[in-house]
Amino acid sequence: MKIVKIKEKPVPIKSDIRNAYIDFSKMTASVIAIITDVFKNGERVIGYGFHSNGRYAPSGLLHERFIPRLLQADPTEILNDDGSNFDPHRIWDILMTGEKPGGHGERSVAVGTIDMAVWDAVAKIEEKPLYQLLADRYRNGEVDEKVFVYAAGGYYSPNKDLSKLQEEMQRYLDQGYSVVKMKIGGDFLEEDLRRIEAVLDVVPDGQSLAVDANGRFDLETAITYAEKLEPYNLFWYEEAGDPLDFELQANLPNIIKTQWQQEKTSFLCKMHATL
Template structure:
């Protein structure tokens, strides 16, 4: 098998929303299409893109990673009819020094996604089934647990508008939702906390007071003092998790917070390599019986690296069920089902067209069943495929 074409583009995913750290007014995403030809002239085109929160990488793709990929000779064919993306991944990373996983991991992840889409299509299988067969003894989950991520700050958005947003998610079949906190502008931490507690309590009232149905996300804004202050205030609510309270690389402060906050913590969406993930596990004080790991394969060198991360986690006593990837995209959803992860994020109303899943897959009690379509299934999501199709 051989790569016959690699194409890339940049598309906007801008909106007026903001979290506690950044706004998305100028956000972009890279999109790629990789066509692979097998013996006998069979061809398949795989698509890839990067998750929200990191910008498009046209320079890195054009200057380094696409040329290296185009120089790859034969891709090793496998008995299932597909190929092994690992050698192509190794070629992309040739002459790259260790460390520095901020932006190149995004570029490589975009191409890796497309390679996995192509190999599953050549095998005639959904990616989740291909992954289960290759790496999980054939076992795949019947459905995936997903939660609705939203609750962003928006000009003029008050508690009533936040509650209405969460009502819409419940009406779509979600039973667990997530909202942003820590982003009140121009106020002291005490004033921001007071405002956020009102927002949290308004949503909890909608959820019947059940804190296990609500996650809160700080997007790394707090220092340790603020993280502990918030943690002490929200712990009585019994929330599903308290997400990314501090800078993701501040492992010692995460360990200190874990000594104060007894509820589940969630972090990892801004760690982009197996080594970074291992440092978090070694030094971040996280607890394998309750905490959530949110590494996003689309941002962290793709599935080839994510498989290494899962192996590392097992060696350190962590179950894949503690992994709930960031990103709300179909790639991570396939990985969750095929490799037995704990679930996946979902964006019902933001980051269109990349957020959300196949059009014909309804959500029931925060669970979704995968379509039986070859590849990742982008062609089953009409608004997303409309963006990807021009690359053909």
């Protein structure tokens, strides 16, 4: 059992949508195919992986470091103990050989894309849905009957007025989502509040709406937004500041908690910063 080839292709997104920091007109994403020598039901097992559309395709990292490491590894080193399948954890260790701790950056995107494709191949070899394979390995076979998901959208876009924003959110509700998320921080505060209120006219209540600033704000702006958002009782307020702004991440929840500790704790419990 071995990996015979790994293919990667950068795929252009070419969208005019934008968040508080970037637009997606030149954004790309990597798609990975791990081709094995295993056949199931007459078809070759191929594992596929891709990554978030908020990161550019890490093609250079993949072709210069991670794909060659995996292909050059001893085939026995990437298998599980009985040789019946690939071992994602051993493969991860091989991918990270020679990598310095810290400095993950775009490296995590490249390695994570391969990791997704590996797990896809492993599940196909065992002829199980991946969720069941993971449950069997790590949860004694217990599978959650329901998993919370939400619809992420509400991007800024040319000619996207409030009515079109409302139509977008209504489509998500019609598809069965109970929570939707929209972008903030890419316009003036007053305009963002108008956008939020327009969406609130469509969704059942504030608990059906989350907002995402994509790390745009400094501490003062993040607090100002939080104060304005609080009356809406939103589901959450995401990534208010740069994840590497440790001062903001440490102080923002405490500052707001001090200001609102008497009567506004419910909103605080939902506020978080994505790291």
